[in-house]
Amino acid sequence: MPSKPAAITMDAVYAAPGYLFRRMQQIAVAIFVEECRAFDLTPVQYAALVSIHTHPGIDATRLSAVIAFDRSTLGNVIERLESKALVERKPAREDKRVKLLYLTKAGAATLREIMPSVERAQARMLQPLKAADRKVLLALMTQLVDLNNEASRVPLRAEDALEHLGKSG
Amino acid sequence: MPSKPAAITMDAVYAAPGYLFRRMQQIAVAIFVEECRAFDLTPVQYAALVSIHTHPGIDATRLSAVIAFDRSTLGNVIERLESKALVERKPAREDKRVKLLYLTKAGAATLREIMPSVERAQARMLQPLKAADRKVLLALMTQLVDLNNEASRVPLRAEDALEHLGKSG
DNA sequence: GCCTAATTGACAGCATACTTACAATCTGGC
DNA sequence: GCCAGATTGTAAGTATGCTGTCAATTAGGC
Numbered sequence: 547m548p549s550k551p552a553a554i555t556m557d558a559v560y561a562a563p564g565y566l567f568r569r570m571q572q573i574a575v576a577i578f579v580e581e582c583r584a585f586d587l588t589p590v591q592y593a594a595l596v597s598i599h600t601h602p603g604i605d606a607t608r609l610s611a612v613i614a615f616d617r618s619t620l621g622n623v624i625e626r627l628e629s630k631a632l633v634e635r636k637p638a639r640e641d642k643r644v645k646l647l648y649l650t651k652a653g654a655a656t657l658r659e660i661m662p663s664v665e666r667a668q669a670r671m672l673q674p675l676k677a678a679d680r681k682v683l684l685a686l687m688t689q690l691v692d693l694n695n696e697a698s699r700v701p702l703r704a705e706d707a708l709e710h711l712g713k714s715g
Numbered sequence: 716m717p718s719k720p721a722a723i724t725m726d727a728v729y730a731a732p733g734y735l736f737r738r739m740q741q742i743a744v745a746i747f748v749e750e751c752r753a754f755d756l757t758p759v760q761y762a763a764l765v766s767i768h769t770h771p772g773i774d775a776t777r778l779s780a781v782i783a784f785d786r787s788t789l790g791n792v793i794e795r796l797e798s799k800a801l802v803e804r805k806p807a808r809e810d811k812r813v814k815l816l817y818l819t820k821a822g823a824a825t826l827r828e829i830m831p832s833v834e835r836a837q838a839r840m841l842q843p844l845k846a847a848d849r850k851v852l853l854a855l856m857t858q859l860v861d862l863n864n865e866a867s868r869v870p871l872r873a874e875d876a877l878e879h880l881g882k883s884g
Numbered sequence: 885g886c887c888t889a890a891t892t893g894a895c896a897g898c899a900t901a902c903t904t905a906c907a908a909t910c911t912g913g914c
Numbered sequence: 915g916c917c918a919g920a921t922t923g924t925a926a927g928t929a930t931g932c933t934g935t936c937a938a939t940t941a942g943g944c
Contacts, residue, residue, distance in 0.1 A: 571740040674862030693843030
């Protein structure tokens with residue numbers, strides 16, 4: 547007998563991995579913003595600060611590869627960090643196109659001070675799960691993100707991007 | 716001995732659940748858009764179509780609760796769907812503030828036709844994992860999203876939102 | 885050495901995702 | 915039946931996240 551097409555129900559949304567990822571991302575951002583309200587930093591801005599801290603003198607294009615953010619998006623993020631005086635852009639001598647990124651004193655201080663709040667936020671996201679399940683979920687997500695790296699429009703290219711630097715990590 | 720604060724490395728980003736969720740969401744959208752390119756529908760627009768199909772005559776506020784999208788965001792989404800002639804807005808008789816949402820013929824047809832592509836996309840997101848791991852990840856994500864529901868700015872309120880309707884489910 | 889290729893940062897444009905605010909409207913308490 | 919307060923849709927403002935494109939600059943093939 548010919549199989550009828552399945553009826554379209556809300557399960558086509560609720561049970562879809564894509565919907566769960568979107569929903570969890572919304573929740574994660576909400577928790578982060580709540581815990582870090584005192585610092586007026588978004589998750590993206592925080593990630594940029596960490597990367598510039600870890601790779602001082604990196605340029606915007608390489609930074610976008612290191613945290614897998616779109617180059618255009620990152621430009622705006624850096625602009626905001628600069629206007630908050632957390633980050634400085636200095637023209638590179640060897641290449642007139644490039645601007646090198648550095649944390650200001652205030653940027654380094656903010657990063658140091660926000661860390662406990664960030665850790666609280668990250669913990670809260672997984673809090674509802676049992677400890678063993680947290681580990682499993684983290685491991686599977688790490689695996690999945692890694693294996694799907696090329697599927698995203700801006701793949702993570704941590705190593706490639708750092709070949710020109712002292713290659714600190 | 717006093718414990719030194721941990722050095723800030725890129726692990727503060729890469730190993731953080733928030734980063735993994737963001738990254739996976741990026742990947743999921745990229746895969747969805749790629750598989751559904753022929754239909755010019757985003758994941759959010761697809762979810763809205765499914766919900767309006769399942770709950771014809773729903774209003775925008777209730778719809779936002781049913782798929783946990785922000786009311787403002789959803790307004791723009793509906794506007795775009797309307798301009799593509801996939802959705803109609805009709806004023807409610809009993810309440811002059813409310814506009815009821817319906818799929819057009821084209822909207823229903825598009826939804827019917829896009830389903831195979833959506834299912835391909837959803838499958839691709841988890842493809843790299845072993846079958847058993849896919850199940851585990853889906854179960855844990857479902858659990859986590861549910862338990863964290865109240866933490867998001869726009870919690871899912873499927874039942875509440877549908878009390879006024881025929882309550883089709 | 886020169887000219888094509890690629891790269892870099894910037895910009896414009898579209899689509900989420902949130903905030904606050906507002907006018908129109910409805911509801912409940914009295 | 916009126917009025918305070920809630921609800922609905924909408925709008926403006928900010929922040930990702932992507933697509934393009936562009937000028938300036940650099941690098942490579944020859």
